[in-house]
Amino acid sequence: MMRISLHNLSKYFGDVKAVDELTLQIQEGEFVALLGPSGCGKTTTLLTIAGFYRPTKGEVRFSDRVVNDLPPRERNIGMVFQSYALYPHMRVFDNITFPLKIKKVPKKHWGTKATEVAKLLEIADLMDRVPGQLSGGQQQRVALARSLVKEPDLLLLDEPLSNLDAKLRITMRAELKRLQKDLGITTIFVTHDQVEAMTMADRIALLEGGRLQQVGSPEELYDLPATLFVAGFIGTPPMNFVEVSLEEVEGRLFVTTEHFRFPLSNGIAQKVHRMATSREVVLGVRPEDITIGQGKIEGEVYVVEPLGRDTLVTLRIGALGFKVLAPPRFRVAIGERVQLAFSMERIQLFDKATERSLLL
Amino acid sequence: MWARARQWWNKVASYLVLGAVAAPFLTMYVSFFLRAFGKRMYLGVVPKEFGFANFQFLWRPIAWGLEQTTVWTALGNTVFFAVTSALAVTIICMLAGYALSRIEFRGKNFFLVLQLFLHAVPGQILLIAIFFLLFYIKLLHKIPGVALARASLEIPLGIWMAKGFFDGIPWDVERSAMIDGCTRFQVWYRVFLPLVKPGIAAVFIWGFLFAWHDFIYVYTLLPGTIKLMSTLIQSLLATEVIDYGYLAALSLIYMIPPLLLFVFLQRALLRVPVFGGKGV
Numbered sequence: 081m082m083r084i085s086l087h088n089l090s091k092y093f094g095d096v097k098a099v100d101e102l103t104l105q106i107q108e109g110e111f112v113a114l115l116g117p118s119g120c121g122k123t124t125t126l127l128t129i130a131g132f133y134r135p136t137k138g139e140v141r142f143s144d145r146v147v148n149d150l151p152p153r154e155r156n157i158g159m160v161f162q163s164y165a166l167y168p169h170m171r172v173f174d175n176i177t178f179p180l181k182i183k184k185v186p187k188k189h190w191g192t193k194a195t196e197v198a199k200l201l202e203i204a205d206l207m208d209r210v211p212g213q214l215s216g217g218q219q220q221r222v223a224l225a226r227s228l229v230k231e232p233d234l235l236l237l238d239e240p241l242s243n244l245d246a247k248l249r250i251t252m253r254a255e256l257k258r259l260q261k262d263l264g265i266t267t268i269f270v271t272h273d274q275v276e277a278m279t280m281a282d283r284i285a286l287l288e289g290g291r292l293q294q295v296g297s298p299e300e301l302y303d304l305p306a307t308l309f310v311a312g313f314i315g316t317p318p319m320n321f322v323e324v325s326l327e328e329v330e331g332r333l334f335v336t337t338e339h340f341r342f343p344l345s346n347g348i349a350q351k352v353h354r355m356a357t358s359r360e361v362v363l364g365v366r367p368e369d370i371t372i373g374q375g376k377i378e379g380e381v382y383v384v385e386p387l388g389r390d391t392l393v394t395l396r397i398g399a400l401g402f403k404v405l406a407p408p409r410f411r412v413a414i415g416e417r418v419q420l421a422f423s424m425e426r427i428q429l430f431d432k433a434t435e436r437s438l439l440l
Numbered sequence: 441m442w443a444r445a446r447q448w449w450n451k452v453a454s455y456l457v458l459g460a461v462a463a464p465f466l467t468m469y470v471s472f473f474l475r476a477f478g479k480r481m482y483l484g485v486v487p488k489e490f491g492f493a494n495f496q497f498l499w500r501p502i503a504w505g506l507e508q509t510t511v512w513t514a515l516g517n518t519v520f521f522a523v524t525s526a527l528a529v530t531i532i533c534m535l536a537g538y539a540l541s542r543i544e545f546r547g548k549n550f551f552l553v554l555q556l557f558l559h560a561v562p563g564q565i566l567l568i569a570i571f572f573l574l575f576y577i578k579l580l581h582k583i584p585g586v587a588l589a590r591a592s593l594e595i596p597l598g599i600w601m602a603k604g605f606f607d608g609i610p611w612d613v614e615r616s617a618m619i620d621g622c623t624r625f626q627v628w629y630r631v632f633l634p635l636v637k638p639g640i641a642a643v644f645i646w647g648f649l650f651a652w653h654d655f656i657y658v659y660t661l662l663p664g665t666i667k668l669m670s671t672l673i674q675s676l677l678a679t680e681v682i683d684y685g686y687l688a689a690l691s692l693i694y695m696i697p698p699l700l701l702f703v704f705l706q707r708a709l710l711r712v713p714v715f716g717g718k719g720v
């Protein structure tokens with residue numbers, strides 16, 4: 081079991097700053113997701129932690145020991161790659177026991193250890209096949225078995241679910257989360273899928289362009305996104321954004337646009353007072369925080385998309401588009417004019433220039 | 441009906457053209473076999489009798505000038521020479537190919553271009569330098585020494601071939617092996633070599649063939665008393681009375697080992713591993 085800390089970790093490839101000044105603490109037994117869009121530096125971070133890349137700047141520490149110069153084989157890490165990277169010329173059994181063979185574990189222990197992990201991952205009956213004869217899901221479990229058989233201190237997973245079909249992905253999401261909790265191995269999980277990160281991780285570190293945007297529990301990232309980017313990245317359908325200005329009338333703060341105007345609640349107004357440096361701000365409202373049928377703001381129904389569990393309604397307020405999650409079987413006609421209200425305690429406000437939240 | 445006839449004619453025409461192109465080569469091979477097994481040639485081409493009379497050298501010594509050897513000694517020498525040379529080519533190319541495929545170091549691209557350049561240099565112009573080199577390291581006039589010198593000619597392109605095979609293995613497989621505890625050498629030996637078996641076979645066959653057919657290095661750097669098949673055939677050509685049937689039979693024996701090698705390594709040549717998953 082191990083604590084990991086990244087301290088100002090940077091990895092540059094020539095001019096490309098793949099990872100830039102990343103500082104992150106990971107506790108013993110914690111399940112952390114590295115989340116971000118393609119090319120944001122997730123894999124690079126993982127490979128640097130594993131020891132394949134030497135940090136350009138900064139440090140990787142395993143339980144207080146700086147390991148910048150420790151080769152991968154001495155780090156006792158288990159890793160599952162996006163492509164699974166099984167050894168195509170070896171049977172499943174030989175794939176799983178390969179780390180034991182290299183570590184010179186006596187041969188008589190291989191059988192029991194392999195059977196143990198194989199049982200855990202339900203691949204015991206695949207032992208004699210070669211990887212070419214396995215489905216994607218089976219390959220993934222073999223790769224996981226291979227990484228677990230050496231009882232690693234740290235497990236690194238690089239988009240392990242992205243090659244699976246949608247249904248299997250949902251099953252494996254739960255399985256993997258349960259497995260991690262049962263084994264208690266500190267785990268870093270890379271994904272570009274925010275749902276995967278939200279559902280599985282204890283904490284999420286959201287990266288963009290090599291920089292850490294925010295780290296926190298899934299709820300923290302969802303309820304109080306630190307930047308415009310985080311707000312837009314987390315949640316489906318995504319948060320609605322409108323450029324608005326702040327106005328102070330008789331000691332009350334108002335949000336105004338051409339089309340609507342409303343006062344901020346006291347709690348939010350206090351924070352904004354403290355943080356705001358300009359009147360130009362961006363308002364963010366999640367689709368589920370808008371109610372149709374009450375309130376003073378008026379809009380027109382643009383399109384209605386039934387999703388089964390709820391209904392996605394797109395509204396127009398002047399030139400602005402809003403996505404709203406309405407109850408299932410909610411019926412309105414296209415073109416109909418409706419009233420709507422925002423849940424005042426759940427709105428987000430960001431500085432337009434710095435794109436940072438005004439509510440932190 | 442017309443379409444059928446046309447189709448038929450197209451087929452026939454293509455066979456005729458291919459036949460015409462192949463004819464000279466076919467004639468050569470046919471006459472080669474006829475000569476090897478024929479006796480008392482009619483018009484110098486058509487044998488009147490068939491038999492193994494030309495193959496008497498298989499159990500009798502072969503003489504030229506005042507000296508003699510046996511075909512088995514010459515074959516043994518040639519196998520020793522070609523296998524040594526092929527092993528040297530294979531081992532060096534597999535090591536160098538891996539390094540050039542996976543390890544970053546200064547001057548790597550220069551080195552790669554240099555290899556191509558070296559490959560373009562004809563082997564003959566190096567003969568004098570190699571003669572002195574072998575002399576000083578006391579390997580001149582010895583089969584292993586000359587085999588190594590011969591190997592150096594095939595190594596440049598062989599390195600490129602080997603690099604190509606290793607380039608085809610995904611990085612993640614290498615990283616997996618390192619995570620699993622392998623040193624660089626173990627990655628090469630335990631994971632990469634088994635994966636490029638067809639490549640190893642190809643490089644080995646290639647090194648073997650060039651050495652097997654070599655004449656100029658063997659002729660120049662080995663003493664006249666050590667005969668390989670190529671130099672043996674040459675000395676028989678240099679005698680006053682040339683027995684073509686005898687030469688054809690000897691050449692036939694010369695051809696057999698490379699063919700056998702192909703048959704034995706065919707399985708390895710055709711077994712290409714399949715990498716699973718995407719993102720490779």
Ligand SMILES: Nc1ncnc2c1ncn2[C@@H]1O[C@H](COP(=O)(O)OP(=O)(O)OP(=O)(O)O)[C@@H](O)[C@H]1O
Nearest residue numbers: 093096097098117118119120121122123124125272
């Ligand atoms: N070996 C390398 N040499 C040069 N640039 C690299 C190298 N590896 C990654 N990069 C660059 O660094 C950035 C981050 O790459 P990285 O692979 O870490 O992204 P990622 O977040 O894993 O993306 P994805 O979700 O597509 O896998 C990219 O701009 C990429 O082009």
Ligand SMILES: [Mg+2]
Nearest residue numbers: 122123124238
């Ligand atoms: Mg990646």
